[in-house]
Amino acid sequence: MTNMNKEVVFKMHLVETAPEAHDEYLNARRGQMITAVAIEDGTFGIYASHRPEGLTKNYTFEVFNNQAAYDEHVAADQYQQFKQEMAGVIVNDQVVDLEPQFMGHQDVALNISTPNGLWINIVQITVKPEHLADYQRVVTAQLENALKIDPGILAIYAGTKQGRPDDWVIYEVFQSEENYRNHIANPDHQKYVAASKDWIQNKQVDQTIGDVLVNTGNN
Secondary structure, three states: OEOOOOOOEEEEEEEEEOOOOHHHHHHHHHHHHHHHHHHOOOEEEEEEEEOOOOOOEEEEEEEEOOHHHHHHHHHOHHHHHHHHHOEOOEEEEEEEEEEEEEEEEOOOOOEEOOOOOOEEEEEEEEEOHHHHHHHHHHHHHHHHHHHHHOOOEEEEEEEEEOOEEEEEEEEEEEOOHHHHHHHHHOHHHHHHHHHHHHHEEEEEEEEEEEEEEEEOOOO
16 A cells, blocks of 8 residues: 655654663663554554664654644653653664655554564665656656565655755665565566666665564555
8 A cells, every 4th residue: 555645744763872772772662662553543653673783773764644643642651751761772863854755565564573584675865856856756656566566565665855855765674585685676676777777876775674663554
């Protein structure tokens, strides 16, 4: 299913924790995320992962139905408790607000909070300004088709940084590394790569380890 509602609030957090504090952070984050998705009507999904080379570097992606839902989330007791517990554990939380360009996921709720074999990519792309419309057209068509034909793609969200339409962030969740390899070998993906290669100024792909991924699956 895809949700192209522009009211959706889409955020990326770059979270740095104190050394040796990842387990404490993850335990608190797990409880906060699961509770939020379960009891907050407008919180669609929250996804946490970390860089494989160091447990202090973490990402969290959040998807809310609208601004009111986000405001309700940050005011909720479980979120305020999480913030208090993380004083001294989280040493930096950089929030990147994203304008949704494509929001796609399978119609099955995710509730993953234990070690798993998911393959999660965070792709950051800078598009040449004169090719923004071309890139948006090609990438959204490719992402929508990929989600339809491959059930091993659990979620793909794409957004542009607010005020910077040439800076794209694509969040990809694959069932396994094999699913990811099949995805990039698919002729449709190869066609997208060939079509867009001259439009892209810079591209960075960070593969991360999935920690907690929860959503309602019905948005």
